Amino acid sequence: MSLSHSSSSSDVVLRVNGKRHEVTVDNRSTVLDTLREQLGLTGTKKGCDHGQCGACTVLVDGERANSCLLLAVAADDRDIVTIEGVADLPAAQAESDLHPVQEAFLKYDGLQCGYCTPGQICSAVGALGEADRGWPSVVTQDTAAGIGGAAALDAAEVRERMSGNLCRCGAYGGIVEAVLEAAASPATANGEAR
Numbered sequence: 001m002s003l004s005h006s007s008s009s010s011d012v013v014l015r016v017n018g019k020r021h022e023v024t025v026d027n028r029s030t031v032l033d034t035l036r037e038q039l040g041l042t043g044t045k046k047g048c049d050h051g052q053c054g055a056c057t058v059l060v061d062g063e064r065a066n067s068c069l070l071l072a073v074a075a076d077d078r079d080i081v082t083i084e085g086v087a088d089l090p091a092a093q094a095e096s097d098l099h100p101v102q103e104a105f106l107k108y109d110g111l112q113c114g115y116c117t118p119g120q121i122c123s124a125v126g127a128l129g130e131a132d133r134g135w136p137s138v139v140t141q142d143t144a145a146g147i148g149g150a151a152a153l154d155a156a157e158v159r160e161r162m163s164g165n166l167c168r169c170g171a172y173g174g175i176v177e178a179v180l181e182a183a184a185s186p187a188t189a190n191g192e193a194r
């Protein structure tokens, strides 16, 4: 634990995309604002700033998190992956510069606007990791048994698991196809950055 703090600020260590950052943050600062304003990582977007749209989704210790709801002090000494680091996650298709989820989004035209796409891709990577860990969703038939990995996802599972990422546009169909294709390729789950 690296945290030291006063009544208004704290010194924290954020490990972002495999790089260690020592920063002093206002105790009220979110990970989202710290990434964007102190670390210059503007790929993560602020949509609603209220935990409702998913635009700010990042991976924290391999799991999805709305960075607008996560205080930087609570992310001290944890591993964060943003859209800038997704392509460096371990992935099967080493011949590509992109993560398989990014490749699939391109292939199926799952791209949305610049505000929505980073969160959608981070969320998709996180969702595949959750499925690989066997975590059920509310549409999983046997929630006690869980799901047998990302390859076992179907369209209903993908829609449910991606339902925290909202916009008013029409790319959802392409996103479902993209996530299913990425789910079918091995080793697309999130993990430690290389």
Ligand code: FES
Binding pocket: 045, 046, 047, 048, 049, 050, 051, 052, 053, 054, 055, 056, 057, 066, 067, 068, 069
């Ligand atoms: S900006 Fe975080 S959920 Fe909308």
Ligand code: FES
Binding pocket: 112, 113, 114, 115, 116, 117, 167, 168, 169, 170
């Ligand atoms: S794609 Fe960004 S608001 Fe719809």
